[in-house]
Amino acid sequence: MADLSVRIAGVEFPNPVIAASGTYGNGECYTDLYPLSRLGGVSCKGMTILPKMGNVPPRIAETPSGILNSVGLQNHGVEAFIEYYLPTLKEEGNVIIANVAGAVLDDYIAAAEALDASDVDMIELNISCPNVKAGGATWGVTCEGAAAVTKAVRAATSKPLIVKLTPNVTSITDIAKAVEAEGADSISLINTLLGMRIDIRNRRPILHNNVGGLSGPAIFPVAVRCVWQCYNAVKIPIIGMGGISTWEDAVEMMLAGASAIQIGTAIFTDPYAPLKVIDGLAEYMDKNGIKSLSEIVGQVKPW
């Protein structure tokens, strides 16, 4: 069978398929169906230094080919993650990525310091959550903010650092360059696009938070575009995500410039989606005589 392994920031993934943060818990929820070791890695639920309650429900609305969510980073805090979830994750999974969020700079630093001393393989800096009032995406929408938080976290940890970008900006490539300059080892994109739905019967937004993040197949073309633009702007490897649900989507994302991919919303539709993507990629490589996936990364032939 094809060798699906990829390398990002010195970390070896047995295959390029990673569960996206916020859609896969801390890896504990799908083991009834298949072992965590089938995935190349898992990006854990976004965590903050202190536990966070999250937003008032309803927190999800269906949209054409997608969903809006407004979870608001509900999590048990970094300490609980390290103590209760990480040991099992390390034992059962491959690459373990801690997705970190915060309101102020000190939150990010404290979380990164705590995780630096832990067994996580990588840190994914979430500066792109649209669902929290303080911090979150406010860091990710300006070059200054993105650079400042990357710089601070870079100083706080020697773990490989991925910075996760929001598409809700005028120029995603400027942000990508800013975090690359401050020492990010990789970037992941895209986080959700800000959206809204209204129930016309009672004139209320479906989400109690009024607005939320759009994900799922609906955002796939936007994600491909963002990855392609960033691939042409930075040298660090890119983890592509946003609406991937089939192996064909994964190949497309890699051709645009992604070295690995994350799958989120598609798992709600079909929990086996990540495995189907992995199997599909293997078959695609075999059929096309591709020895390593790195052969196709960024190989789109633009007009």
Add this chain to the structure above:
Amino acid sequence: MSYFCDKYTIVEKTTLAAGIFSITVKCPEMAKAAEVGQFANITAEGYTLRRPISICGIDKEAGTLRFVFEVRGKGTEVISRANVGDTLDILGPLGNGFKLPQGRKIIAVGGGIGVPPLLGIAKECASDCTAVLGFRSYDRIILDKEFEKYGANVAVCTDDGTVGFNGLVTVPLENTLKNVGADLVCACGPEPMIKAVVAVCDKMNVPCQVSLEQRMGCGVGACVVCSCMTVRNGEEYYARVCKDGPVFDSKEVKFNG
């Protein structure tokens, strides 16, 4: 407790009322694992999210599960078009069901499409079960005869008085609690009904288990979108309806939270 996800064949389909369908699927491993009050997440072809539907009947010998659902929107409409011989993509059984003490008197209180998950209580508890079932009108009544078939005492209520007691389920509930008493009340239905039932149980000092609804993503505890405010050990916490529920002890739930 483990769950499964696969395509399962429909072996029986009936209509219970206009727009309310009963579908039985052959799914031996799921049936074996299922408990009263659990639910499943059923794919609506063409839609991103699966639809949560309660398990209405469990036949471990035949290896089947039965679902009773009402067409509410586009997703349930798509599911309702599946016929005997077709398959449904089902993830389940999910969540925690009712905790039914053996040999105790239980009152099952259901409103409308909240009635189906309670039928299993009648099957398990027979004449120890009293069912108080509320519907909008005579033509919306479902499953009452099946509760009776299992030996439960049934009181039907309608909002318009066309059949049975004319009014809210809380009146027959309170009367039954006063006259016969009960060790446990189990409730499922619209939120105002659940709140009213819990208020009666609190007043009469009877334990109550409630089955709640919330919009869901994954259905297996991974995404924390299906939250419900609960209080545990004095601390407020957003529990997950899909994984920590859908059945909660009413004392844990903070309504309007």
